[in-house]
Amino acid sequence: MKKNKRFKKKKIGSRYSKLSLFQKPEVKFFKPCPLSGKDAPVVDYKNIKLLKKYISETGRILPSRVTSVSSKKQKEVSISIKRARLLALI
């Protein structure tokens, strides 16, 4: 009896030990892009409220691997941040 209980606990509790090459992970690592898709906000150099989410405290542009913005939208964001900097809005 004691042996059976131990065996069962191992099967349920350890989620990560089951991962192998041909198995889909149960935990999601991927986050969808917040700027693409339906009714997404417009990226524009005048829209300061939105752009302030994508800069650090010291005013540097955050990398897309942190914010999970798609590469197409990241290009738009970085250009519009630089335009807003020129007009001293950010």
Place this chain on the structure above:
Amino acid sequence: MNCYEHTFITKQDVSESKAKNLVSKYENIIKTNSGKILKTEEWGLRNLAHHIKHNKKGFYFHIKFEGVGKTIEELEKAENIDETLIRYLTVKVRKHDLKTNYFEKKDF
């Protein structure tokens, strides 16, 4: 004809009537050089995020217009000489968005 957006910042010590003259002056330059003005916005006196040429504040003006390459050439030629301006920016856009105004006008 292409769609353009133009913003410029004037110095803080420019009076209100002078600033309105400035806007009409640049609008005339656009009109005479085969351009067509759709909308002008006043964003009012704003704090600059960082100092530009020892200025801390400035009046913002925004013009949306249609034109050709020569209109911008003439516009920026006139603005380069102007000493009351701090900075300007022209951006080419595909479509004009005339509805949304991100900066509502503040009282002077």
